[in-house]
Amino acid sequence: MHHIFYxxxxxxxxxxxxxxNNSTIRQKREHVEIYKNKVTEIQSKYIAIHVGLFWGIGVxxxxxxxxxxxxxxxxxxxxxxxxxxxxxxxFIEKRIQFxxxxxxxxKLKIKFQIIDTDENLARKISNTKELKTKND
Numbered sequence: 004m005h006h007i008f009y010x011x012x013x014x015x016x017x018x019x020x021x022x023x024n025n026s027t028i029r030q031k032r033e034h035v036e037i038y039k040n041k042v043t044e045i046q047s048k049y050i051a052i053h054v055g056l057f058w059g060i061g062v063x064x065x066x067x068x069x070x071x072x073x074x075x076x077x078x079x080x081x082x083x084x085x086x087x088x089x090x091x092x093x094f095i096e097k098r099i100q101f102x103x104x105x106x107x108x109x110k111l112k113i114k115f116q117i118i119d120t121d122e123n124l125a126r127k128i129s130n131t132k133e134l135k136t137k138n139d
Contacts, residue, residue: 004072010055014040014107019055020124029128030058042094043119048077049098051125056105070112076123084115086139 007022018031027089033039052073055101075081083090083099090096106113120126 004066006059006072008052008055008073009078009125010048010051010060010073011123011128012042012049012051013044014042014047017047017051017054018062018125018128019051020128021055021059022124023064027124028064029124030055033130035041044051045077045079046092046094046098048080049095049102053098053101055104055125056102060105060109065109065111068110068112070114072114072116074116074118074123076118076120077125078117081115081117086090 004023009020011018012034016031016033018029020030021028032054033049034042034050038047039045042050056065056071065071073084075084082088083095090099107113
């Protein structure tokens with residue numbers, strides 16, 4: 004199965020979108036207390052990818068050996084994932100480790116793609132109060 008995955012985050016919440024065939028699933032969560040208003044926007048985006056992938060696997064949308072195209076609107080994140088270079092931010096480094104662990108455990112075929120901010124579907128749901136899941 005092929006999926007397209009978008010993620011976004013800020014100091015207060017995270018959001019992600021998983022597109023699969025004719026289905027678009029949108030999710031949004033407030034940060035847990037230990038992160039709420041304590042993480043940077045970029046740290047929050049890494050949390051969103053980690054939690055969103057974990058959630059997608061947990062609800063059986065993303066299955067073992069599936070293909071997932073992760074669309075990123077931050078070049079620095081794209082560069083982090085595409086290289087194994089050392090990152091100064093230990094928090095981000097740990098999130099990347101968790102994300103890579105999920106990918107390896109589930110044998111996911113991952114592609115990263117850089118996109119413009121206005122193409123990030125998860126960013127569009129960050130400011131909504133009510134969240135609806137659309138299945139075409």
